[in-house]
């Protein structure tokens with residue numbers, strides 16, 4: 369087996385549970401916007417109505433589907449314009465709401481053992497991150513273990529398209545077979561990385577049983593298992 373020289377990681381639901389931080393961030397955003405706006409503008413605002421509107425916007429503008437920042441801002445802007453705000457006011461509120469959301473969204477708690485595992489790995493391997501979300505890894509404490517974090521919003525296509533994987537390989541200066549990608553999403557992470565020739569690890573924390581055969585090289589339920597697995601791999 370060829371030795372592994374680098375690893376790339378998915379972020380959301382691979383290094384931490386995402387839903388908790390997203391819900392907390394949305395809650396903070398809503399509270400902030402209620403303080404800033406007339407009561408009737410936010411009267412029927414809740415996560416269901418917001419998400420329904422967001423879905424509609426993505427359907428109308430599929431070209432922004434991979435950019436969660438733009439989607440969120442567009443949805444907020446549309447929400448306030450529909451309630452009578454001028455475009456300029458709606459844009460200001462959207463930007464303001466997004467800032468609150470974004471700041472809070474970065475407040476994540478890595479799964480147990482994750483920080484220690486990354487701290488071990490980065491001594492022997494080059495590490496990078498590839499996300500379809502808008503987590504700002506490099507601003508977090510654990511960002512220090514990584515050389516970079518690629519966000520799909522800065523690329524023409526999200527995972528599983530090859531473009532982000534290829535950029536990561538270029539930056540890590542390794543061949544595909546020398547790099548192992550770790551992620552929780554079978555399509556985005558396992559299939560995507562496999563397509564460009566990388567080794568793949570399906571992070572299956574909740575022991576989900578897949579609908580089809582998973583063509584990952586390895587399956588783990590805890591990030592700490594990576595240390596053992598890499599020793600085996602040589």
Ligand SMILES: [Mg+2]
Nearest residue numbers: 378380381552
């Ligand atoms: Mg994920």
